[in-house]
Amino acid sequence: MSWLNFALLTVLVLVPALLLIKQPTPFDPHSPPPAESRVPLIGSLDFFWRRWDWFAEEKHRLQQQGSSGAFSFWLAGWKVVAPAGIKGREYFFSSSQLDFDGGYAALFGQGPRLEDIGTDKMEGDANQATPQHFSKRIIALLKGGRLGAALPALISDTKARLDELGEEGTTNPFDSIYSLVFLLTVRIVGCRDIAEDRKTLDLVLKLFNDIEKSATMTTILFPWFPGPAKIKRTISAGRLYMILKKIVDERKKNGTTAQDPLQYLIDEGDSMVQIIEFLIGGLFAGLINSGINAAFILCHLGVTPEWKFKVLDEIRTVCSRHVPAEHHHLPLTKQLELLPIEAWENDFPMIDLCLKDSIRIHLHGAALRRNLTGKDLKTNEGDVIPDGALLAYHLDEIHQDPEIYPEPTKWDPARYLPERAEDKKAPFAYVGWGAGRHPCLGMRFAKLENNVIVAFFLARFEYDVVDAEGEKRSDLPPVDRNQHSAHKPEGAERVWLKYKARKE
Numbered sequence: 437m438s439w440l441n442f443a444l445l446t447v448l449v450l451v452p453a454l455l456l457i458k459q460p461t462p463f464d465p466h467s468p469p470p471a472e473s474r475v476p477l478i479g480s481l482d483f484f485w486r487r488w489d490w491f492a493e494e495k496h497r498l499q500q501q502g503s504s505g506a507f508s509f510w511l512a513g514w515k516v517v518a519p520a521g522i523k524g525r526e527y528f529f530s531s532s533q534l535d536f537d538g539g540y541a542a543l544f545g546q547g548p549r550l551e552d553i554g555t556d557k558m559e560g561d562a563n564q565a566t567p568q569h570f571s572k573r574i575i576a577l578l579k580g581g582r583l584g585a586a587l588p589a590l591i592s593d594t595k596a597r598l599d600e601l602g603e604e605g606t607t608n609p610f611d612s613i614y615s616l617v618f619l620l621t622v623r624i625v626g627c628r629d630i631a632e633d634r635k636t637l638d639l640v641l642k643l644f645n646d647i648e649k650s651a652t653m654t655t656i657l658f659p660w661f662p663g664p665a666k667i668k669r670t671i672s673a674g675r676l677y678m679i680l681k682k683i684v685d686e687r688k689k690n691g692t693t694a695q696d697p698l699q700y701l702i703d704e705g706d707s708m709v710q711i712i713e714f715l716i717g718g719l720f721a722g723l724i725n726s727g728i729n730a731a732f733i734l735c736h737l738g739v740t741p742e743w744k745f746k747v748l749d750e751i752r753t754v755c756s757r758h759v760p761a762e763h764h765h766l767p768l769t770k771q772l773e774l775l776p777i778e779a780w781e782n783d784f785p786m787i788d789l790c791l792k793d794s795i796r797i798h799l800h801g802a803a804l805r806r807n808l809t810g811k812d813l814k815t816n817e818g819d820v821i822p823d824g825a826l827l828a829y830h831l832d833e834i835h836q837d838p839e840i841y842p843e844p845t846k847w848d849p850a851r852y853l854p855e856r857a858e859d860k861k862a863p864f865a866y867v868g869w870g871a872g873r874h875p876c877l878g879m880r881f882a883k884l885e886n887n888v889i890v891a892f893f894l895a896r897f898e899y900d901v902v903d904a905e906g907e908k909r910s911d912l913p914p915v916d917r918n919q920h921s922a923h924k925p926e927g928a929e930r931v932w933l934k935y936k937a938r939k940e
C-alpha cells in the first residue's frame with residue numbers, strides 16, 4: 437500500500453472509527469451517564485493518570501446538567517460506576533448487596549494477590565482462606581485484652597527505635613516512623629520471629645513496599661501480562677511467601693510456642709493457606725494507612741506550634757492524672773511508661789483529632805465495591821449497577837468538599853470540636869475509618885499505636901520540619917491529590933524532622 441493510500445485509509449476509516457469509539461457509550465441506559473474522557477477500546481484511563489482531578493471534572497460537568505454527578509465508565513473489560521452526592525455515598529457504604537473484597541481484588545492492586553503469593557495453587561490444604569475467616573481472626577487479635585497485654589512490648593519497641601535516633605539529628609519520618617509502625621503491626625498481627633529479628637523485619641518491609649510500588653495500571657488491568665512490574669511483584673510476593681512459610685513450618689515442626697498472633701492462629705487449627713493469607717493481609721492492612729499518618733501527624737505538628745503545644749499539654753496532663761505523685765519528678769518519657777492501657781486508649785482526645793484530620797487529608801483515592809449478586813442492582817436513586825460491575829467512590833468527593841470542610845487542604849484538627857463539628861454537617865461526611873457495613877476493623881489498635889508514637893516522640897524531642905537543604909519550614913508542601921492511596925511524599929513533597937532531645 438502506498439503512503440497516499442495509507443493516509444487516505446487513515447482519514448476515511450480509522451479517524452472516524454476512533455472518533456466513534458471516543459463517543460461516550462453508556463453500558464446500560466439506566467446506569468449513570470458515561471464519562472466524557474475515554475481512550476478508545478481501553479476506557480477512562482484518567483482513573484489511573486489523574487484520578488481526583490478527573491473525578492471532580494466529570495462530577496462538576498454532570499452536576500451542571502442537573503444530575504447528582506454520578507457517572508459510569510469502562511476500564512478495559514470492567515464496567516465501573518462512580519457514585520456521588522449524599523444518596524450515592526449512602527448507597528455505597530450501606531448496601532448489603534455490594535461486595536467489599538471483590539471491589540479491591542479487581543482495582544486496588546497495592547496489596548499482594550493470591551495468584552502472586554501462590555496460595556491459590558497450594559494443594560492438600562482443605563481449609564481455604566475466606567474474607568470471613570480473615571475478619572474473624574483480626575477481630576479476635578485486636579480485642580482490648582490482647583492490646584493491653586501487648587502494651588509493654590509496643591512501648592519498649594517505640595522507646596528502642598527513638599533511642600536509635602540519638603540525642604539530635606535529622607530523620608525522614610516516612611522511613612523511621614513508618615518502619616516503627618510496621619514493627620508494632622508485626623507485634624499485633626504477625627509474629628515474634630519477625631518482630632525480634634531486625635534483618636528479617638527490614639526485608640519483609642522492603643518486600644511489602646516493592647509489592648505496593650508494582651501496582652501499575654498494567655498490573656491492575658492486565659494482571660496476566662508479564663511486564664517488568666508483574667515480574668518484580670511475583671518475585672517479591674514469592675520471597676514473602678517463602679519467609680512466612682519457613683517460620684510457620686518451623687513452629688509447627690518443633691512444637692515451639694510463643695505468645696504471639698501466629699501462635700494463636702496455629703492453636704486455632706488454621707491451615708497454612710489461612711495463616712499465610714492472614715499474615716500478609718493483616719500486615720498490609722495495618723501498615724498502609726497507619727504508617728503514613730503517624731509520620732504526617734509529626735510533620736503537621738512540627739509546622740503548627742499551637743497544636744504541638746496543645747498535644748504536649750495533653751501529655752503532661754494525662755501523666756499528672758495517672759502517674760503516682762512520687763514519680764512526678766521523672767522525665768516525661770519515663771512517666772509515660774507508667775500509664776495504664778485505659779489512659780492510652782481514652783485520654784488523648786487532642787492526638788485523636790490530629791489523626792482524624794490527617795486521615796481526611798492523606799487517605800487518597802477511591803473506595804471500591806463490586807456487584808457479585810448475579811443480577812443487576814438498582815441504587816436508591818434508581819441507577820442500574822449491572823451484574824459484575826464495580827463501584828468506585830472517590831473519598832475526596834466528601835473529604836475535600838469545601839461546603840463541608842472549609843479550606844479543605846488545610847490540616848485543622850479543630851474542625852471536629854463541638855462548636856464546629858464539620859464532620860456532622862451531612863450524612864457520611866467523614867468516612868476516614870470506613871462507614872456503614874465496613875467500618876475499619878483496626879481502628880482501636882491504629883489509635884493506640886498512634887497515641888504511643890506521637891506522645892513518646894513529643895515528650896522526647898523538640899523538633900522542626902526542614903527541607904532538603906536543612907532549612908526550617910513553616911508549612912508542608914502541597915499534597916498530590918491524584919494519588920491512589922496513602923503515600924510517602926516524593927520529590928518536592930519531601931520533608932524531614934530536625935530534632936534535639938528535650939531537656940526537662
Ligand code: HEM
Pocket residue numbers: 536571574625718721722723725726729795799803804867868869870871873874875876877878879881882
Ligand atoms: C490510620 C490508620 C487506618 C485508617 C485510616 C484505616 C482506614 C480504613 C478504611 C477507610 C476502611 C474501609 C474501606 C472501605 O470502606 O472501602 C478500612 C477497613 C479495614 N481496615 Fe483499616 N484503617 C487504618 C488502620 C487499620 C489497621 C491498623 C488495621 C489492622 C491491623 C486495619 C484493618 C482494616 C480491615 C481488616 C478493614 C476491612 C473491613 C471489612 O472487611 O469490612 N486498618 N480501614
